Every structure is written in C-alpha cells, then in structure tokens.
Amino acid sequence: MNINGKAKAQNTYDAIVIGSGISGGWAAKELTEKGLKVLMLDRGKNVEHVKDYTNAMKHPWEFTHRGHLTEAQRKSHPYLIRDYPYTEQNESFWINDKENPYTESKRFDWYRSDIVGGKSIMWGRQTYRLSDLDFEANLKEGVAVDWPIRYKDIAPWYDYVERFVGISGNKDGLPHLPDGQYQPPMEMYCVEKHVKEGIAKKYQGQRHMIIGRTANLTQALKGRGTCQYRDMCNRGCPFGGYFSTQSSTLPAAMATGNLTLRPNAIVDSVIYDEQKGKATGVKVIDTETSDMVEYYASIVFVNASTIGSAFILLNSTSNRFPNGLGNSSGQLGHNLMDHHFRVGAAGNVEGFNDMYYSGRRPNGIYIPRFRNIGNDKRDYVRGFGYEGGASRESWARGTSAPGMGAGFKEWLTTPGAWKLGLIGYGECLPYYENKVVLNKDVKNKWGQPTLAFDAEFKENEKKMRKDMMNDAAEMLEAAGLKYVTPFDNGSYPGMAIHEMGTARMGRDPKTSVLNAFNQMHDVPNVFVTDGSCMTSSACQNPSLTYMALTARACDYAVKEMKKGNIIA
Template sequence: MAGDTLNINNKAIAQNTFDAIVVGSGISGGWAAKELCEKGLKTLVLERGRYVEHIKDYTDTTKAPWELTHHGEKTVTDINNSPIQSKCYAYNEVSKHFFVNDLEHAYNQVKPFDWIRGDHVGGRSLMWGRQCYRWSDVDFSANAKDGHGVDWPIRYKDIAPWYDYVEPFVGISGSLENLPQLPDGKFLPPMEMNCLEKQVAERIKKNFSDGRTMIIGRTANHTVKVGDRGPCQYRNKCHEGCPFGGYFSSNSATLPAAARTGNMTLRPFSVVQEIIYDKETKKAKGVRIIDSETMQTIEYFAKIVFLNASTLGTAHILLNSVSDVFPEGLGNTSGQVGRNLMDHHYGVGAYGDTDDFADSYFFGRRANGIYIPRFRNINDATMQKDYVRGFGYQGGASRSRIEEIHEGGIGGDYKDSLTEPGKWTFGIGSWGEHLPYYDNKVTLNKDKKDKWGLPTLDIDCEFKENEKAMRKDMMNSAAEMLEKAGLKNIGTYDSAPAPGFCIHEMGTARMGKDPKTSVLDGNNQMHDVKNVFITDGACMASSACQNPSITYMALTARAANHAVDELKKGNL
C-alpha cells in the first residue's frame, strides 16, 4: 500500500510541476506570465477569481444607457452588497461584475480603509485608470535624502531600459516634455487638449516661474493601432471592458501573448493558501491552493515563483506561509512583511468656470485628461518647510448643458434648453505622496475566517501629519493656478477619502539593500528565499505621487529577465 501511494503521489507531482508559477493575473502578473512564457518556461498562472475572456465577457458595454435596466446606475442592492466597491468611480451597472461582493470578501478596518478589488482573470487591469508616468531619481532617491523609509536599491538608470521595453507593448499616448522630474517615454501620438485646456496651459506657464507646466495625460489608451489592439474609440467606458482593445489590459495584451507561446497554463478559481517552503534547499518548492469551486486543496510545484497577488493579497499569502524556519511568514526575518503600507492621498483640488469660448464645444469622450507634474521639493528653489515630497494634478475642462426649469421640467422649452451648452468649466484634483510608515500595516486575523477558511486581513493604515500639511498646499495651489489662468467662480474641496480609495496601495514587502530592514533585493528577489520574486505593488519602498502601474510593469519585466538568467546559471 505504501508503494502504491508513493507512485500515485509521484504521478500527481509530475502533473502539477512547472518551470514557474505566477500568482495573480493583473497588471504585474500578466507581465510575469508573458515574459516567463516567451523565455521558454512552462508557466502556471493562478487566479483566485473567475475566467474573463477578452471581448466576449465585456457584457453590455456596447449598450446605450436607456437600453440598460437601471440606465447604468448602481442600485440599493449593489450598495448594500458592496458598500466599499460601489464608492469607486468605475463601479456602475455594467462594470460591477468586475468588482468583488464586499459581503463575501470581508476584511477588517482597524482604521478606515477602502480596499477596491476585482477577483477575476485580468484583475484591476480591466478597470484601471490607465495613467502611465515614469518615476525619476527624484522619487528613487527620496528615502535616502530625507530619511523616511529605506533607500531604494535601484535608481532611474536601472529601470529606464525596462520602461523603454514595456512601453511600446503597452501602447501609451503622450507628449515629449523634457521634464527632469517626469522622464519622457516611448509614446504613441498624444491626445489633444481642448480649447480651454490649451488656454489654461499657456497661462500657467506664463504666470509661474517655478517650472510648473500642464501637459496632456499619458495614458494606455491607444491613439493608433497597437498590433491587433485599438485604436481608442473615445467612448470613455474603459472600466466596462473595451471590445475594441483600445487600452492595455492583461486580457487584451499580455495574457494572449503568453498563451501564443504554448507555455502558459491558466487556472482560475485558485485561491492561494500559502507558498510551500523546503528548508533543506532553502527555497520555495511550490504553492498550495484551494479550488474555490470544489474547496479541494491542491499543490503545484515549480523552480521559481512570482508573487503578483496585489499589495494586500501578496502580504496575506506571505503572512499565511508559516513554517519552522519562518514562523512569522515566508521571508519575514526582517519583520517588514505587511508593514509600510502606502496609498496616494487625493480627493482635494479646485474648480472654476469661464465665459470664454462660448462658440466652441468638444467632440467625443476623450478617455484622458490633463496632468500637472510635481513642482514641489524637487530642488533647492522648490523646497517647502511644512512637508517633504510632493504632488501632481489631474483634471480637465468640459462644457455641460443648460438645464433650465420650465414648469417642473417638462415641455418643449425645457427640451430645447437641454440642447443649449452651458459655461466651460475646469477642475483639477491632486494626488499626493504617502510616506512609508512602519506602523501602517496589515496583519492576519485568525479569529475571523473568510469563506475558504483562511484568516482575514486586519488593515491598520492612516495618513499622518506630513500628508495633512501637504493637502493644504494641494488645495491652495490648485485654486491659485486656476485664478491666475483666468477662471472665475473658483471653489475648493477636500473630501478626505480614506487610504485605499485611490487604489494605489503599495508597500508590505519592500525592496531594500539590507535584509534586516527589507524583504526584497534590487531584483525583486526575496532576501530569504531566492527563488521567490515579488513585482506587484507590495515591492515598493516609497509611493512617489505618480500612478504606479507602469513602474510595476517595468520592474516585472526586469525581474523576469533576471530570474531566467539565474535559472540558466543554476543559481535557482
């Protein structure tokens, strides 16, 4: 009997053994799959949620609002089932199936934290905001200069070739600006500013001597065809899935590239329970999953593991991967796993209107806006005494319709008024850097289990005094710029959303030079477990103020190249 059992196990191990395992199929997981498969590795991609097929599963996105049951709006039931997800700007009647049901995916808010998630093939790459901005040495050297966090083990020169590598495949439209704090990339033709945006851009440049400038957003919407994808149809319904492939997603780009190699095995409904550690080899030998449909536990084996489950998902897996060697979680001898959680703080800015351009309107629904790059704490001339780091702005100009009231909003006069354009308006909102604080953390709550029997996450994160001081400048500078640009009726706002709501969560398994204070080295390789690589948001040692996804992609391609080289050398 023992011999028979051994033979059965060996057969199962052989069937479940791959060269590489990628956990997660979102922005970074898709890139890991593409790179590893294209380099010849038989790769298993594990996704905790359902399968989503490009185009076929973008249900109802081609319908007009009046063809939808609720005209595109969220219902009371939606809000009750998903009180966190339904607050997201991208959540509506069509896109809601890309967001989790909060009641079924519980977590614990020690302090307010909005965890916006999508458990399906492609992850949040289907609903992301698509803004793509390189980081510069202003960002990679910030920790070393002001002492917050640990020094990055890389600089811009280390990642610049990998930005160059991923950008043409991603397909990013943008303009060349030669700004030291916001390096140019390999761009598709830029989208065009409308008439008011052009005027505001000119006046900002004219009225400020600190080098601030306003440019068109750099977005992964394709202004020309990229392979078989696009171009963008200017529908501005990207978060519902694009049947034209007009923007980059894992489903439209990286996963199909991986599949074309014949080396990818994609397994949905696979909730990763833990990474399996072999203390004899001092390496990970595979992962243990729970099939979310059958509740069966299955083990898969590989020479290398790429962990791309999202910042919080990756932290959960590491903390739950305990052994005699790592009683506090896999690769956690530094005690930094789950620590240093960051998100951008936003929801603050200004708005105004103008009587100019009364004879002009705009065409289409451009899926992009303007960007005002960081202009604080870049050099000696721009240093601030109240806070460190900086912020940027996104926004744009538009012109709405007049809605005059005629006898309760009925009749011919009322209908005619709806065809008349109102004033041009302009708004900008700011994204600010969140410092890496050790006590902003996630931990496992073993008393509260999820529906798979795994511990839930306690999330304890807040914005502190530096962020609060920065927000005052973020709001006041927005109003000042609009005023000097000639806008009228200027108003300001600060909605003070909780961390998480910007959906740029980072940290929890940071890169660093010293294994005593960091989890990963300069190649995104775990200090303690050399064949495990982490290239999602968990790896970030600071947050900068730019949207981070293109940096995740570049880091992933770079790490995959290093992993395969090390594998060939026999080091893994």
C-alpha cells in the same frame, strides 16, 4: 477541505505566477517568451477578451437600473459601495465583500476584482515614470530605507514595456517626469490649451500643464485597434484600445504555447522546503469545489496585488518563517502606502461658447509635481501632481434648475458653461506602523483567515493637502477662471487604488523583504513585483513602474536559473 491527490508530476511547472493583473500578466508573458512552462493562477473567474465584455456596447438606457446599484448589490458589497468604481456597468468584475470580509481599526477602502486580468480591465491607465527625485528621496531625507535601484537601472525597462503597452503622450522635457516611448498624444481641448498658456505665463516655466500620458492607443498596435474615444474603458474594450492583460500580455503568453491559465484558484500559501531553503510550489483552493490542490515550480512570482500578496506571504508560515514567508526583517505587511487625493479646485472658463469637443476622450491633463523641487521648500516633504480636465455642462444641469416647457427644453439642448477642475494626488510616506496583518478570528467563505488594516494619512500628508487645494485654486484664478471653488472631500488609504509597500525592496535583508531585483532576500526563488515591492510611493500613478520592474525581474530570474543559482 479535501486534499487533491493528483500526481505531483502533472502539477509541476518551471514557474508559477500568482495573479493575472497588470504585473502578473507581464510576468507570464516574459517567462513564457523566455521558454519556461508557466502556470498562472487567479482567484477570479475567467474573462475572455471581447466575448466576455457583455456590457461594453450597451447604451445607458439598456441597463436595468441605468447604472445604479440595487439594495441587494449594496448589501453584498459594503466596502465597494464607498466610492465610484463599483457600478451596475461592471458589477460582475468585482469581488463579493460579504464572502471576503476584512476589518479596519482605521478606515481602509480595499477595492478587489474577482476576474482573470484583475484590475487591468478597470484601471485609470495614467502611466508616468518615476525619476531619481523619487528613488533618492528616502536616502536624502532619512525616511524609511533607501531604494536599491536608481532611474538608470529601470529606464531601459520603462522603454521596453512602453513600446509593448502602447502609451499616447507628449515628450515634455521635464527631468523629474522623464519622457518615454510614446504614440502621438491626445489633443487638449481648447479651454485646456487656454489654461495651459495662462499657467505658463504666470509661473514662468516652474509649473507645467501637459496632456495625460495614457495607455490608450492613438495608433493600432500588434492587432489592437485604436481608442474609439468612448470613455467606457471600465467595461472592457472590444477594440483592444487600451492596455489590459486580456488585450495584450495574455495573448502574447498564450501564443508561446507555454502558458497554463488556471482561474477560480485562490492561492492559500507558498510551500517552503526547510532543507532546500527554497519555495517548491503553492497550495491552492478551488473556489468552486473548495478542494485544496498543490502545484510545484522552480520559481514563484507573487503578483496578487499589494494586499493580496501580503496575505499570501503572511499566511505562508513554517518553522523557519513563523510570521510569514521571507519575513526575517519583520517588514512584511508594514509600510502600507496609497496616494491621497480628492482635493483641488474647479471653476468656470468664460468664452469659447462656439467650441465643443469630439467624442469622449478617456484621458485628461496632468500637472506634474512642482513642490519641494530645487529651491522650493515647504513645511512637509515630497509633493503632488494634479489630474483633471475640461468639459461643458450637459442637459443634466437641468435636474437642479427651475423651469418647464418648450423654452426650458430648448435651453437644455444648448451646451452649458465650460468648466475645468484639478484633483491633486499626493505622496504618502512609508510609515512602519501603517500595516495589514492576518486576522484569524474572522474567516472568509473558504475558511481562510482574513486581513485587518491599521493605516492612516499622517501630519505630512495633512500639511501637503493644504497646498494641494490652495495651489489648484491659485493656478485656475491666474489662468482667468471665474467662480473658482477649492475643495477637500477627504481621502482614506485605499481610495486611490494605488496601494503599495507591504514587501518593500531594500539593500539590507534586516530592513527589507526584497533585493534590487524583486527577489526575496530570504527565499531566492520567490519574486514579488506588484505594488508590494515599492519602497516609497512617489506621487505618480504607479502601474507603469510595476510593469517595468516585473520585466526586469523576469529577465534576472531566468538568467539566474540558467546559472543554477535559484533552481529548487
């Protein structure tokens, strides 16, 4: 690689943000709006809002392979083809696995984007708050380390980000799933309302079915249009109907005149000054030229996603930190978590044959956690929630049905049976031995070391999955569904794309990487606010918490800068 000799002053900013996804976009917005000159770096190619959503308006028959992958695409993406996210419809958004390999001593499915905006364009948009049930669990159960914050510390920041993001949902009054600042909720389908009533009657307020709280707009917001109920969100939304970096935080940051965006920039490492005891900048590889460039700043926000951030920090070595930046605790790369899922039940709802739904709602129903709450005690700790929804069988049911001729075709024009399914999402405990480490024997296209995974779901998660399956079936049967089928299709870490925990927050520098404000204990001008920071995983979708923690950390960082406490 060649060292780029540009003048240092030209490459100096007040702050550097590594990564442009959900948390990186928020860091750029908050820091620029507070007056800082910010450089935001992303390894991926630039994707401009609307213009570069090239497949957003295509009909199914306009895709050459009708949404399926070619053999060439499969060979170049051996990890991404393991599950549903990578398709012909958004193939250009994802990383090339062959150029960016990793190794596994146990299976880990790592889904990586390769675009500005990261996975904020493709995320599932379910947005739920954590509560003190989650923040206090480690301390009460003697698991891992205590969260250094409680709900009251983050609640105002949940309010703040929800108002900007635009979340449709209902205020349901559940203490362990706190209500937020919501736009009007999307409507449940008729059979979902029917099942909701059946569950409420059976469980007398102990279990609840609610409409999903989703980052899809039901009212226009700050120049963004409402959700069009197309359910094509993973292609990019030209209407701005859901929250993404491109539709929301990036325009806000750009509007300040304080942001410089640099795509095609792989951050190799954070530069650490031994004498100052602080970071001074980052080393970056240009993906197009392979040149190495250095950028400098007073503060650095690391938001490259849980695994990406772990790599950068582990690869940032010095005499002071031979095992990774800020790693005096030895916790960096450890405590890797993800939700386990793909378990639940489904069945048929009889009746309602004269009813249908309008559009393709990009949202479903949610059943919040009810296990290990109050007097409910199980042979495992923590719990799970369910996502799911109802639909009517379409003409596709005919692909496996016998028949031909006019009568068969006529049958296919009539909507089929109503079905409703529940998929559980369970909490994974933070196990020290679940980890990701540098692998210097295997290099990527740019000559960097790669990562090796060693993580698995353990006995607590396996016990939980039995309830996740049986409880789903029990609830559906109680609500009157027929032909209820429980299932457990297996789940490996990484599959839920909710990876967390490699640079956890904590109260003690000896056992954690970050403090209560996502600031490195060891390096006070470095902040990590993506999923890396999570001390436990809860069972709720985590992205909203990343956003709130990021906004809170930015507020703290700028105040500390003004006090002269973290200037490099």
